Amino acid sequence: MTYLPLGHGLLQHFLGPQVSPGGQEVFIGTRPLDGGEVAAVIRIDGCDTEAIAAWLGRQIHADLIAHMRFVNQDDVPIEAATHEYGVPAGAVDWSVAVYVILGSAEQAQAMVSFLTEYGTLSC
Numbered sequence: 530m531t532y533l534p535l536g537h538g539l540l541q542h543f544l545g546p547q548v549s550p551g552g553q554e555v556f557i558g559t560r561p562l563d564g565g566e567v568a569a570v571i572r573i574d575g576c577d578t579e580a581i582a583a584w585l586g587r588q589i590h591a592d593l594i595a596h597m598r599f600v601n602q603d604d605v606p607i608e609a610a611t612h613e614y615g616v617p618a619g620a621v622d623w624s625v626a627v628y629v630i631l632g633s634a635e636q637a638q639a640m641v642s643f644l645t646e647y648g649t650l651s652c
Contacts, residue, residue: 538647542588557644559637569640571648572626582623586612589627596643
């Protein structure tokens with residue numbers, strides 16, 4: 530897969546002044562939901578502050594919407610992806626998760642393939 534719409538990946542966001550790179554971990558995967566739907570998820574643990582987690586969530590959310598609009602060649606509503614952030618139980622740093630709810634495991638796997646490339650694409 531070629532990441533055409535933006536020309537950058539997740540690492541681009543770690544270069545800005547909003548994020549102090551170094552302690553973050555990226556997780557990508559799927560989660561089955563009730564009713565047969567599947568969520569494709571990218572989660573970043575190790576954000577220093579709530580503001581960083583919120584900012585990073587908005588950036589990734591915008592990137593996912595741009596990707597889906599490019600792939601679908603159609604206007605995709607901003608609600609097609611969502612993000613949330615918080616401090617997980619037992620943790621001290623903030624985490625952010627961005628996810629897309631899809632109708633099938635095959636669609637979720639295609640999104641995970643994109644997220645994997647997005648998460649590792651150099652700047």
